[in-house]
Amino acid sequence: MIIFDSVTKLYPGGYTALDGISLQIAPGELVVLSGHTGAGKSTLLKLIPAIERPTSGTVQVNGQNVSSLSRRAIPYLRRNIGLVLQETRLLFDRPVIDNMLLPLVINGHPPKEAARRAAAALDLVGLSGREKEFPAGLSGGEQQRLAIARAFVNRPSILIADEPTASLDSAYASEIAGIFGSFNSAGVTVLVATHDISLFRQWSPRRIVLDHGRLMEQ
Amino acid sequence: MLNWIYLHLRAFALALERLAGQPFGTLLSALVMGIALTLPAGGYILLDNVAMLARGVSGKPEISLFLDNKADSGQIDAIRQNLREDPRLSAFRFVSRDEALKHLESSGLGDVLGGIATNPLPNAFIVTLRGDKPELFAALSEEMRGWPGVEHIQLDSAWVKRLAALLELARMTMLVLSVLLGVALVIVTFNTVRLQILTQKNEIEVSRLLGATDRFIRRPFYWFGGLQGALGGLVALGAVWIGIDTLAAPVAKVGETYGVLIVLAGPGWRESLMIVGLAIALGWLGTAISVRRHLWGRP
Ligand SMILES: Nc1ncnc2c1ncn2[C@@H]1O[C@H](COP(=O)(O)OP(=O)(O)O)[C@@H](O)[C@H]1O
Numbered sequence: 001m002i003i004f005d006s007v008t009k010l011y012p013g014g015y016t017a018l019d020g021i022s023l024q025i026a027p028g029e030l031v032v033l034s035g036h037t038g039a040g041k042s043t044l045l046k047l048i049p050a051i052e053r054p055t056s057g058t059v060q061v062n063g064q065n066v067s068s069l070s071r072r073a074i075p076y077l078r079r080n081i082g083l084v085l086q087e088t089r090l091l092f093d094r095p096v097i098d099n100m101l102l103p104l105v106i107n108g109h110p111p112k113e114a115a116r117r118a119a120a121a122l123d124l125v126g127l128s129g130r131e132k133e134f135p136a137g138l139s140g141g142e143q144q145r146l147a148i149a150r151a152f153v154n155r156p157s158i159l160i161a162d163e164p165t166a167s168l169d170s171a172y173a174s175e176i177a178g179i180f181g182s183f184n185s186a187g188v189t190v191l192v193a194t195h196d197i198s199l200f201r202q203w204s205p206r207r208i209v210l211d212h213g214r215l216m217e218q
Numbered sequence: 219m220l221n222w223i224y225l226h227l228r229a230f231a232l233a234l235e236r237l238a239g240q241p242f243g244t245l246l247s248a249l250v251m252g253i254a255l256t257l258p259a260g261g262y263i264l265l266d267n268v269a270m271l272a273r274g275v276s277g278k279p280e281i282s283l284f285l286d287n288k289a290d291s292g293q294i295d296a297i298r299q300n301l302r303e304d305p306r307l308s309a310f311r312f313v314s315r316d317e318a319l320k321h322l323e324s325s326g327l328g329d330v331l332g333g334i335a336t337n338p339l340p341n342a343f344i345v346t347l348r349g350d351k352p353e354l355f356a357a358l359s360e361e362m363r364g365w366p367g368v369e370h371i372q373l374d375s376a377w378v379k380r381l382a383a384l385l386e387l388a389r390m391t392m393l394v395l396s397v398l399l400g401v402a403l404v405i406v407t408f409n410t411v412r413l414q415i416l417t418q419k420n421e422i423e424v425s426r427l428l429g430a431t432d433r434f435i436r437r438p439f440y441w442f443g444g445l446q447g448a449l450g451g452l453v454a455l456g457a458v459w460i461g462i463d464t465l466a467a468p469v470a471k472v473g474e475t476y477g478v479l480i481v482l483a484g485p486g487w488r489e490s491l492m493i494v495g496l497a498i499a500l501g502w503l504g505t506a507i508s509v510r511r512h513l514w515g516r517p
């Protein structure tokens with residue numbers, strides 16, 4: 001369960017990115033977040049893994065008040081959340097396989113198990129056989145798919161993706177949407193910020209629209 | 219437990235990779251740290267050699283107790299008993315006035331004394347001490363001066379005292395120098411680790427987003443700092459050995475001219491481990507400060 005209670009976020013400089021957001025997301029929901037550029041989508045998503053903290057109001061994730069979580073507790077929160085940020089945040093000086101292994105090692109998986117999971121995840125996003133290549137050698141879409149594979153390789157209970165299909169051509173975009181859809185079908189809570197709602201239509205997602213930091217419709 | 223070992227192995231591999239990834243910087247740091255360590259390490263080992271040499275040349279430090287000629291055999295026995303029971307002494311021997319005179323005569327000085335009818339020499343005890351501390355000399359001679367039958371005390375500690383003071387001064391100088399160079403070493407590690415943190419900024423941030431703990435992120439840096447310290451320590455050890463090798467022949471020659479056999483001793487296993495261990499500890503200290511300063515306070 002993810003609960004936003006009157007959440008306001010002001011960035012330094014005084015810009016109000018989110019303005020009194022209250023909403024609840026039940027476990028296993030598929031939520032599609034849309035809105036114009038600058039509406040506050042990325043900010044809202046970043047509040048869940050405590051990358052940003054609300055200026056006022058509270059954010060709860062699985063019963064934990066994330067908005068006041070201690071520094072020590074944050075890693076354990078994040079291990080349960082798969083993240084695909086707008087900037088892919090790959091390790092560009094490391095081969096594909098190392099990018100995949102990092103979250104598994106952080107989670108304490110033994111090497112064999114980690115290798116097995118990494119291979120399966122890469123297979124799912126169509127990057128099998130590319131293990132030794134470097135991200136710089138991948139196309140924009142392939143980098144995006146790598147970032148997605150890295151996000152779900154740990155089998156998190158919450159999957160958050162910020163415009164994950166933005167740099168993909170339509171064939172891959174629907175395939176990626178399919179991956180999110182099937183994870184959701186398996187019980188994972190999925191939150192996707194996207195301009196392309198139609199991609200997710202077949203899973204009948206819940207739609208949330210932001211406009212200048214305010215909730216428009218649910 | 220197994221996973222803990224695995225995580226350390228991984229951090230170790232990462233640290234090695236980062237060291238090898240910039241061989242010039244690694245070499246430079248190792249040299250700087252090595253040279254900074256060579257001075258105190260070499261200094262201590264040289265001092266050790268000098269102290270050992272001094273002990274060899276002076277033999278055992280001694281005190282001579284010259285007895286009053288009027289002292290009776292009871293007093294002499296009492297003194298003997300005192301000496302036997304004192305744990306601060308390692309040995310003593312009695313030199314009777316007759317023995318002393320014979321010794322003097324056989325040394326060729328007999329002619330000078332030939333005209334004297336009575337033996338002017340006193341009975342004496344020659345006492346050897348355990349240790350060469352000037353304070354021990356002072357305390358013992360003060361005590362012995364008060365014993366009945368003792369007329370005069372002669373220390374051959376004057377030069378021992380001077381040498382001890384000189385060695386002490388040298389040791390203090392080395393200590394101050396070591397502390398200063400130790401600080402320099404910590405600063406060197408602090409800075410290289412700071413640069414490492416800057417270089418690895420992206421990997422650190424990504425790891426954080428993926429749920430890495432502070433411990434996980436710090437671990438490779440501690441290995442990095444420790445390994446760099448170890449490299450510095452090894453350079454210092456090598457430099458000390460080369461120094462001793464170079465000095466050995468000329469020093470032996472100097473000794474030869476005085477008829478003394480001088481063999482310079484290099485650092486043994488214990489000293490070697492201490493030098494490298496100290497370098498690692500200083501590397502860790504620099505890393506700890508750097509990590510605290512540069513990794514902290516970032517979510
Ligand atoms: N780190 C930041 N510092 C200051 N302003 C920011 C920061 N991040 C986002 N903003 C501002 O907050 C508003 C919302 O941004 P964002 O959440 O990225 O919107 P969206 O993802 O919907 O495009 C924008 O006007 C943006 O300029």
Ligand SMILES: [Mg+2]
Nearest residue numbers: 041042086162
């Ligand atoms: Mg955005």
